[in-house]
Amino acid sequence: MIIILKPDLEDKEKTITQIRNYLENYPNVRIRLVELQGETREVTEVHLIGQTHNVRMDVLERFPGVERVIRVSAKYRQIGRHDIDLVPVGFTYQGITFDQDSLVIFGGLCAVETKEYVEEIFKTLKDLGISTARMGAYKPRTSPYDFQGHGKKCLPWVFELAGKYGIKVIAMEVLRDQHIEEIDKALEESGRPTGVMLQIGTRNAQNFELLKAVGSQQTYPVLYKRGMGLTLEESLNACEYIASEGNRNIVFCLRGVKTQLGLPHRNMVDFAHVPVIKRLTRLPVCVDPSHCIGSKDKSPDGLLDIFHAAAMGVIAGANMLLVEFHPEPEMAWCDGPQSLTPSQFSQFVRDVQIVRQAYKTRVETYSQALMAEMTVAA
Ligand code: PEP
Numbered sequence: 001m002i003i004i005l006k007p008d009l010e011d012k013e014k015t016i017t018q019i020r021n022y023l024e025n026y027p028n029v030r031i032r033l034v035e036l037q038g039e040t041r042e043v044t045e046v047h048l049i050g051q052t053h054n055v056r057m058d059v060l061e062r063f064p065g066v067e068r069v070i071r072v073s074a075k076y077r078q079i080g081r082h083d084i085d086l087v088p089v090g091f092t093y094q095g096i097t098f099d100q101d102s103l104v105i106f107g108g109l110c111a112v113e114t115k116e117y118v119e120e121i122f123k124t125l126k127d128l129g130i131s132t133a134r135m136g137a138y139k140p141r142t143s144p145y146d147f148q149g150h151g152k153k154c155l156p157w158v159f160e161l162a163g164k165y166g167i168k169v170i171a172m173e174v175l176r177d178q179h180i181e182e183i184d185k186a187l188e189e190s191g192r193p194t195g196v197m198l199q200i201g202t203r204n205a206q207n208f209e210l211l212k213a214v215g216s217q218q219t220y221p222v223l224y225k226r227g228m229g230l231t232l233e234e235s236l237n238a239c240e241y242i243a244s245e246g247n248r249n250i251v252f253c254l255r256g257v258k259t260q261l262g263l264p265h266r267n268m269v270d271f272a273h274v275p276v277i278k279r280l281t282r283l284p285v286c287v288d289p290s291h292c293i294g295s296k297d298k299s300p301d302g303l304l305d306i307f308h309a310a311a312m313g314v315i316a317g318a319n320m321l322l323v324e325f326h327p328e329p330e331m332a333w334c335d336g337p338q339s340l341t342p343s344q345f346s347q348f349v350r351d352v353q354i355v356r357q358a359y360k361t362r363v364e365t366y367s368q369a370l371m372a373e374m375t376v377a378a
């Protein structure tokens with residue numbers, strides 16, 4: 001249950017004490033205060049946690065300091081929509097809006113390899129007018145003998161180059177809490193020329209201690225990648241872990257699920273879940289066609305499967321794309337087979353623009369038809 005307090009209460013504590021006193025009748029209910037910056041004002045929510053089914057909404061609603069009481073499903077208390085329009089959908093970071101209406105493309109390397117490659121990627125992005133990149137300094141690899149990423153030693157020059165090319169945000173995976181500190185230190189020491197979105201990879205989708213670590217800081221937003229073998233509900237609960245620690249600036253990323261049924265693709269594309277996540281939560285939704293498809297195979301129409309998969313996400317209203325490209329994919333130390341060349345990446349961006357326009361036309365056409373129906377009915 002969520003109790004929203006009235007704005008500008010002179011004595012907020014008085015209302016909170018009133019609520020606490022009333023809840024003495026319910027020993028299995030705890031309360032947690034949540035302060036949020038809403039679209040038009042600061043919002044104070046009192047969350048009731050535990051066995052709340054007997055708690056009477058009508059009693060709470062009568063307290064003078066209470067604006068609204070909402071019964072929410074216990075599952076997505078923080079990230080769920082719950083019909084509360086005071087709290088914003090999405091967030092802004094480094095001047096870029098991440099919400100359920102925007103679309104931002106993050107392109108780049110699977111892993112940071114050489115300075116030359118990183119510079120070429122940032123330059124290509126800049127030429128295309130894109131200021132958001134992906135780059136892994138810490139790589140979780142299936143084999144311990146494969147390249148594990150350069151780690152913290154590459155951060156200073158990656159951040160410096162990002163600043164040089166006007167890159168505002170880099171999506172960068174972290175594997176343990178120490179990596180968050182290393183990124184923060186390197187950014188601080190280099191004068192914060194760019195920003196970082198902390199990526200939780202699919203292999204850590206239920207690493208609850210890591211989820212708590214990214215959730216308990218609010219400097220960096222989080223890109224959460226769905227667990228490759230988890231139900232949607234399990235992955236949404238994992239996001240709830242992040243949010244319940246205090247950080248609600250989360251983007252939910254679909255990246256395909258593991259099954260033989262997806263062959264010959266690396267993973268089975270799960271982008272039909274884009275509208276489901278938008279309906280259930282306030283999170284912007286990202287799709288990653290690179291890790292779904294895993295190759296640069298193309299269909300007889302000439303378009304790469306990666307383009308078609310991305311189109312499925314964008315036509316369904318995705319808000320972010322995470323895609324790998326590399327100056328020399330055949331030389332890549334990680335995920336070369338699925339990495340686009342820079343020229344394929346620029347075709348990809350063009351294709352995304354076409355599909356995005358089609359999505360907007362669909363939404364517009366549907367809302368006009370709805371308006372026309374309502375006019376006839378009136
Ligand atoms: C990645 O984006 O670099 C990555 C490793 O993806 P995933 O965690 O989805 O496999």
Ligand code: MN
Nearest residue numbers: 110324334335
């Ligand atoms: Mn990769």
